[in-house]
Amino acid sequence: MEIIMSVVIGFLFMAAVYLMLSKSLIRIIIGTGLLSHGAHLLILTMGGLGGTAPPVVADGVSISDYVDPLPQALILTAIVISFAVTSFFLVLAYRSYQELGTDNVNLMRGTEDND
Amino acid sequence: MRTNDVMLQTATKVVTFIILMFAVHIFFAGHYTPGGGFVGGLLTASAIVLLMLAYDIETVKKIIPFNYVMMTATGLLLALGTASASIFFNVPFFTHAYDYFDLPLWGKTSLHSAALFDLGVYLVVVGVTMTIIQTIGEDE
Amino acid sequence: MINLLLFPVLIPLLFAAILLFFPKNIRMQRTFAAIGAGLALVAVLFLIAKVKTDGIQAVTLGSWDAPFGITMVSDLFSALLVLSATIITLFIIFYSFPTIGAEREQSFYYPAVLFLLTGVNGAFTTGDIFNLFVFFEVLLMSSYMLIVHGGEKPQLRETIKYLLVNVISSALFVSAVAFLYSVTGTLNMADLAVKIPQIEATGILTVIAVMFLMVFGFKAAIFPLYFWLPGAYHAPPTPILALFGALLTKVGVYAIMRTYTLFFTMNTDFTHELLAIIAILTILAGCIGALAYFDVKKIIIYNIIIAVGVILFGVSQLNEAGVDGAIFYLIHDMLIKAALFFLVGIVAVIFGTSNLRQMGGLMKTHPFLGWVYLITAFGLAGIPPLSGFPGKLLIVQGGFEGPHFWGSIVVLATSLLVLLSAIRIFIYAFWGEPVETVPLKKSTYRQMLIPSVLLVAITVFIGVGAELFMPLINGAGEVLLNPSIYIDAVLKE
Numbered sequence: 001m002e003i004i005m006s007v008v009i010g011f012l013f014m015a016a017v018y019l020m021l022s023k024s025l026i027r028i029i030i031g032t033g034l035l036s037h038g039a040h041l042l043i044l045t046m047g048g049l050g051g052t053a054p055p056v057v058a059d060g061v062s063i064s065d066y067v068d069p070l071p072q073a074l075i076l077t078a079i080v081i082s083f084a085v086t087s088f089f090l091v092l093a094y095r096s097y098q099e100l101g102t103d104n105v106n107l108m109r110g111t112e113d114n115d
Numbered sequence: 116m117r118t119n120d121v122m123l124q125t126a127t128k129v130v131t132f133i134i135l136m137f138a139v140h141i142f143f144a145g146h147y148t149p150g151g152g153f154v155g156g157l158l159t160a161s162a163i164v165l166l167m168l169a170y171d172i173e174t175v176k177k178i179i180p181f182n183y184v185m186m187t188a189t190g191l192l193l194a195l196g197t198a199s200a201s202i203f204f205n206v207p208f209f210t211h212a213y214d215y216f217d218l219p220l221w222g223k224t225s226l227h228s229a230a231l232f233d234l235g236v237y238l239v240v241v242g243v244t245m246t247i248i249q250t251i252g253e254d255e
Numbered sequence: 256m257i258n259l260l261l262f263p264v265l266i267p268l269l270f271a272a273i274l275l276f277f278p279k280n281i282r283m284q285r286t287f288a289a290i291g292a293g294l295a296l297v298a299v300l301f302l303i304a305k306v307k308t309d310g311i312q313a314v315t316l317g318s319w320d321a322p323f324g325i326t327m328v329s330d331l332f333s334a335l336l337v338l339s340a341t342i343i344t345l346f347i348i349f350y351s352f353p354t355i356g357a358e359r360e361q362s363f364y365y366p367a368v369l370f371l372l373t374g375v376n377g378a379f380t381t382g383d384i385f386n387l388f389v390f391f392e393v394l395l396m397s398s399y400m401l402i403v404h405g406g407e408k409p410q411l412r413e414t415i416k417y418l419l420v421n422v423i424s425s426a427l428f429v430s431a432v433a434f435l436y437s438v439t440g441t442l443n444m445a446d447l448a449v450k451i452p453q454i455e456a457t458g459i460l461t462v463i464a465v466m467f468l469m470v471f472g473f474k475a476a477i478f479p480l481y482f483w484l485p486g487a488y489h490a491p492p493t494p495i496l497a498l499f500g501a502l503l504t505k506v507g508v509y510a511i512m513r514t515y516t517l518f519f520t521m522n523t524d525f526t527h528e529l530l531a532i533i534a535i536l537t538i539l540a541g542c543i544g545a546l547a548y549f550d551v552k553k554i555i556i557y558n559i560i561i562a563v564g565v566i567l568f569g570v571s572q573l574n575e576a577g578v579d580g581a582i583f584y585l586i587h588d589m590l591i592k593a594a595l596f597f598l599v600g601i602v603a604v605i606f607g608t609s610n611l612r613q614m615g616g617l618m619k620t621h622p623f624l625g626w627v628y629l630i631t632a633f634g635l636a637g638i639p640p641l642s643g644f645p646g647k648l649l650i651v652q653g654g655f656e657g658p659h660f661w662g663s664i665v666v667l668a669t670s671l672l673v674l675l676s677a678i679r680i681f682i683y684a685f686w687g688e689p690v691e692t693v694p695l696k697k698s699t700y701r702q703m704l705i706p707s708v709l710l711v712a713i714t715v716f717i718g719v720g721a722e723l724f725m726p727l728i729n730g731a732g733e734v735l736l737n738p739s740i741y742i743d744a745v746l747k748e
Contacts, residue, residue, distance in 0.1 A: 020419070020423075025415070028419065032419065032422045032423070032426075035422070035423065035426045036422070036425075036426050036429070038426070039426040039427075039429035039430050039433070040429070042429070042430050042433045043429060043432070043433040043436070045433075046433035046434060046436055046437035047433075047436060047437065048437070070436070070442075071433075071436070074385055074429075074432070074436075076153075077385070077389060078388075078429050080153060081389070081392045081425075082425075084243070084392075084396065085392070085395075085396070085399075085418075085422060085425070087244075087247045088247075088396070088399060088400075088418070089418055089422070090247075090251070091247055091250055091251055092399075092403060092411070092414060092415060092418065093415070094251050095403075095406060095411060096411040096412065096414075096415060099406065099408055099411055100408060100411060100412065105415070108412045108415065184275055184278070185275070185276060187275065188272050188273070188275035188276050191268075191272040191275070192269075192272045192273070195265070195268060195269060195272060199265065199269075201258070202258045205256065205257060205258075206257075206318060207257060207258065207314045207315050207316060207317065207318050208258050208261050208265075208314065208316055208317075208327075209316040209317035209318075210317055210318040211317065
């Protein structure tokens with residue numbers, strides 16, 4: 001299972017890098033989204049995918065075989081943060097498209113005669 | 116341009132309330148089972164966004180006349196205040212308190228200070244999400 | 256009061272939340288922002304007194320015992336940095352009154368500054384590596400908002416790059432945390448310090464250590480990851496620039512110092528050697544930039560990069576002199592960078608441009624500003640008895656005692672280049688034929704000058720009275736060099 005997951009994570013990272021290297025701003029944003037998804041899956045996988053019972057002390061849950069709760073808590077936090085950052089990035093992209101009149105990052109170079 | 120969106124508008128009238136009720140359910144379910152303020156807040160925001168899609172921003176503003184920045188600030192203060200209450204009892208920050216009460220209608224219920232914190236989270240999430248969407252949506 | 260160490264984090268957060276309620280009322284915004292930062296400053300002073308007498312303070316959030324819950328730890332090192340950060344923020348709030356403009360003040364400028372202070376203080380205080388990530392994101396979110404605040408074209412353009420770089424470094428941070436968790440099974444820093452020496456497979460840990468160096472290096476702007484910094488910092492107005500220049504990179508430096516002294520010490524032959532080489536390369540790259548530009552802001556911005564290199568070189572030596580020097584230089588650099596940005600901000604306002612070639616003759620019209628700038632420039636270069644000297648002296652001594660004596664020679668030689676780059680501003684802007692200046696109201700000038708002069712006075716006091724502060728610095732360095740003190744304080748029960 002971990003092997004399959006690592007292939008999936010690698011694929012997400014690959015797609016993210018490909019998208020982030022393109023010139024269109026919206027593709028770059030989708031790329032950052034995929035990148036954080038890959039990182040979140042990585043936490044889940046690295047915590048170990050073993051365990052079948054939920055991580056709560058209740059009837060019918062054996063304490064010998066429960067899911068590691070920490071990666072889940074970490075992922076939730078990381079997802080919330082990447083949600084906030086992605087939405088900020090979208091607003092920023094929209095504003096700069098209005099102000100700068102382009103979504104091509106090649107035309108956004110900051111040189112001294114291109115202000 | 117005026118499009119024919121009778122179907123969307125009619126469906127929205129029903130679906131919005133279903134989503135809102137589900138949001139409330141999810142919010143309270145967060146006590147012992149999956150759910151909580153963040154998911155509930157996102158669901159509520161999605162209901163409002165659906166209204167905005169079916170009608171337009173001005174109408175929705177009339178229906179729900181909230182200032183979402185204020186909402187965020189209120190939520191932040193509520194969450195911070197709940198967490199800070201532990202300072203006055205000289206226990207570590209974020210320490211929560213809970214007890215079981217016999218309430219009419221509900222019977223034996225556990226009340227938890229974390230629910231107040233979650234309410235703050237709920238308000239922050241709705242406030243922030245709606246602020247972002249309004250920022251993009253307002254200038255057509 | 257077991258929660259005392261959280262007050263410098265919570266007070267700015269509380270005041271930022273309150274400030275969100277009345278964005279349009281400038282007077283209330285200013286008052287509450289200043290009160291918030293001021294109260295946080297009082298809290299830090301109490302905290303330092305408490306840490307000095309009672310030792311390291313630790314609190315476990317939500318009463319979940321370490322290492323299971325999140326621990327917040329305040330030792331002398333973090334308390335001193337929290338103090339410097341709070342002082343600087345307070346001065347920046349005062350400096351913002353005349354400079355930032357009513358329009359920005361009415362669109363959540365002060366809340367963003369206070370949120371940034373929350374993130375910075377939290378990052379300095381936390382004792383949990385994932386919580387460090389969360390506080391990094393808090394301060395990054397506010398920094399995104401501040402850097403684009405006002406929405407001018409260069410700001411929008413540079414924010415996109417800044418945001419992209421930081422999103423990538425955040426994803427790397429999460430991945431590095433994931434690897435660390437899978438190898439050690441814990442994320443509490445004290446617990447990591449216990450567990451890491453027990454692991455025999457140091458190869459994978461070295462990889463993780465280098466990953467963390469990259470993550471923090473993006474924030475701290477080390478060679479070759481500093482490429483985003485000059486452009487991004489040049490875009491926003493001076494008070495925001497001063498805030499970023501003084502605080503943001505230093506959080507990355509702090510994170511490197513903490514992790515590379517507390518637990519990534521299993522393979523120092525490789526990791527700390529690498530850190531020393533990178534530090535020296537950072538200094539050299541910064542020097543090239545500082546001498547190449549004719550823009551006052553750019554010159555000081557490249558000096559940030561030089562200082563990062565000097566501090567990290569001190570840390571990489573892992574001996575008492577090097578680490579003490581790094582701590583002293585870190586605090587000195589936070590204060591002096593803020594003061595320098597304040598002063599060049601005034602100069603840029605007077606001339607209406609930040610291009611050195613269009614300046615000149617300021618000594619005739621504003622002699623006091625000239626002398627204050629000269630003192631600050633000498634302090635930056637480390638001329639005794641000013642505040643840059645003791646730190647740099649200790650770092651150089653650490654280099655000679657440690658394995659990298661050649662690094663100390665570079666640090667000494669580049670001090671001259673730093674001096675040259677700062678004096679170049681003095682020569683071009685203050686000497687020569689007077690050029691036409693933008694008329695500036697006397698009261699505005701005074702409002703800008705007073706916070707700057709006070710900040711310079713503080714740096715001079717730190718330099719002249721270095722002997723007074725050395726017990727504090729030594730105490731901070733002792734914890735960094737003996738992780739067992741830190742571990743015992745956190746995992747005491």
